[in-house]
Amino acid sequence: MDVPQTEPRLVDALRADLEDAGYGVEHVEEVLGPVATAALHREETVPALRATAAATGADARVAALVRLFVLGTAVPAALVARALPRLGVDGAQRLGLVTAAGAGADDEVRALVDLRPYAATDGRGDATWWLASDLGELATGGALRTDHVLGVGGASTTLAQVTVRDERARALDLGTGCGVQALHAARHVRHVTATDISARALGFARFNATLAGVRPDRVTLREGSMLEPVAGQAFDLVVSNPPFVITPRRADVPAYEYRDGGRAGDDLVRDLVTGVGAVLAPGGVAQLLGNWEVRGGQAWHERVGAWVDESGLDGWVVQRELLDPAHYAETWIRDGGTTPERDPAGWTARYDAWLDDFASRDVEAVGFGVVTLRRPADDDRPRLRRLEEVTGTVRQPLGPAVAAALAAHDWLAARDDDALARERLVVAADVTEERYLTPGDVDPRIVLLRQGGGFGRTVQVGTAAAGFVGACDGELTVGQLVGALGALLDVGADAVAADVLPTVRGLVEEGLLLPAST
Structure with a gap:
């Protein structure tokens, strides 16, 4: 080989x-x-x-x-x-x-x-290795072979940076390719299992792990499709940059092992989202990249949300990009080495095939994003279900922000409003406040809280919530602050609590407010 x-x-x-x-x-x-x-x-x-x-x-x-x-x-x-x-x-x-x-x-x-x-920064800090893969089109001057083993691209780096990096016992890198996710996982996980349908990919992954100095007993390589090689096992962390590209299933359209899972449409991503819970240990987290189809008359989050619901897991999906069918087709035809300059007939034929395939399912756009799933350690806790679009600049690595958000969900789920009132909160160090006033006015028309790190969120808050956040220095409890605001505004503590506490919960969930004990 x-x-x-x-x-x-x-x-x-x-x-x-x-x-x-x-x-x-x-x-x-x-x-x-x-x-x-x-x-x-x-x-x-x-x-x-x-x-x-x-x-x-x-x-x-x-x-x-x-x-x-x-x-x-x-x-x-x-x-x-x-x-x-x-x-x-x-x-x-x-x-x-x-x-x-x-x-x-x-x-x-x-x-x-x-x-x-290779150099990247993940939630554990800086990582540097050398990585071997197949020579690309730039070096060979020709189209890629169908069993091409891809090196590190933007998607690989995104997944490495968004993955949670706390200490864990067992991790699965599903669809390991050249093995870069397995190398990142080996920095904080005692044992990593890396799988791929491609025997050539596993050969490159083995070489790269050896070159990186990873002990052979720390990484196990297994050949097979999807979850089949690890059926019946349980992992604390699953990472996957799977072959998620939506490709026409036609004989005249080449299927590349590194990107095409052999399923129609977005079935591969759906099956992974709905099925990965079978190999997650309690408290285990799965993080994967994916494409999903946005079909006529349906919002993207409705389709993907149904997958999350079927999984029975905590689910958080962040859509980072949305492409129209033509743009999507162009991207992946070029990725395989076919261009209108080099092969005009092949370009046109494949372009038609992609657009015909999308039209057959009434696909209006294709989304790309990050899916985080978790098997709750406590089945009685409310499930996390977040589906959001974040297309702006984020501060990488996002892994610590993702881990903090999961912890914040658990912290909030364990506290009703009475319990929350007994807690003390502080403003996160990266939060700034902006106020917009009409000249001559005493009170601002708009108050914005901006997050400098992580997802870089901006939250508009009302006057009472802004006053509450401004007083969150860990000295007074939430209940004491609410009471003080009620007296100051002359509306009573109950009215302030009804107005402010939902916002406070949102700010904790987003990481703009933190429990004083953390």
Whole structure:
């Protein structure tokens, strides 16, 4: 099978060489410079080729690695040997990373895989590794193979940053791909099970875990579809960037293992949302990305909300993006390497297939977002059910905000208004207040509370609620503040409580107010 091999001695040599060369995200961007870096993000290679050709001194090792493993350019064997002195060209060939035209110093060496540095910040802090995947269209110049193993994209990073990162015993990475979610989970989970329908993906995931120095007994890899490989088991955390792309089920439309689950429409995401509870332990959390269809006459949250209800779990769905059918089709046809410039007939045929498929189900748009599900530890508690659209800028990583929101739901569910009145609250450190007044007025027309971190929420509050929040310094109880406001406004405590307490609960749930004991 054409995947990197995991011979320990050679992988150790590769890791040492990459470290010594300084083959990290920051150093690569320094060598490329801002113009070439930005162009590469737009999938334009010429500035990067020019920048790496001109590199000298210590930067030459990084430049050679970028040309070889990122740009897919042939590199003389002597430069590869200088960049990887411990591993050497022969060792790189034995690991299945490169192929060499011959044994001479000037003979060309070409990469068989994409191998690049990775850096991200999740709820545990900064994470850096090197990740191998299949070479992309940018390096090969052709359409992707259907069993292509994808590297890290925007969706992978989003999931890593939104995942809760408290200590847990067992985690499942469903649809692991190159294994990046499993690596993030291994930082805070004692044992990770990573599954994928693709044997090639599992081969890359094994190599990447070995290169990252993760002990073999910490990660188990299993081949199979969806939840089948772990039936009957229970996990404290499930993460999944599943093959959620909605693809026409036609013979003339290629299905790529990394993105197409082989189901019609959004059935795969529906089945995962409704079925993942079978492998969640009490208190266990599942977080996944997905697409869902918005069909004629139905709001997006009605369709997805029905899935959440069927799951029987706590559910929180955040829609981050909404695309019309044409835009969606263009995105994923290009993703597979078909363009109107390179293959006009294929482009048109696949475009028609996508639009026909959507029309057959009256699909008006396709949503993308993050789904968080949880099996309650206490079945008597009210279920969490939130479906919201957040399309603006958020402050990553969101994992801590998600964990805090789940904890806030439990805290509020355990307290009726009488119990809440005995608690003390404080304003979160990232909250600011804005007041808008008409010139000459004493009282503001609008009071806004803005959250600086997390989801960056803005909440409009009334005068009484604004006064309540302004006094939340942890000294007085909620009941004492309500009583004081009732006397100040001359309306009585009961009237203030009826007006303010629902807002207070919302502010606690959103993380703008915190229990003083936390």
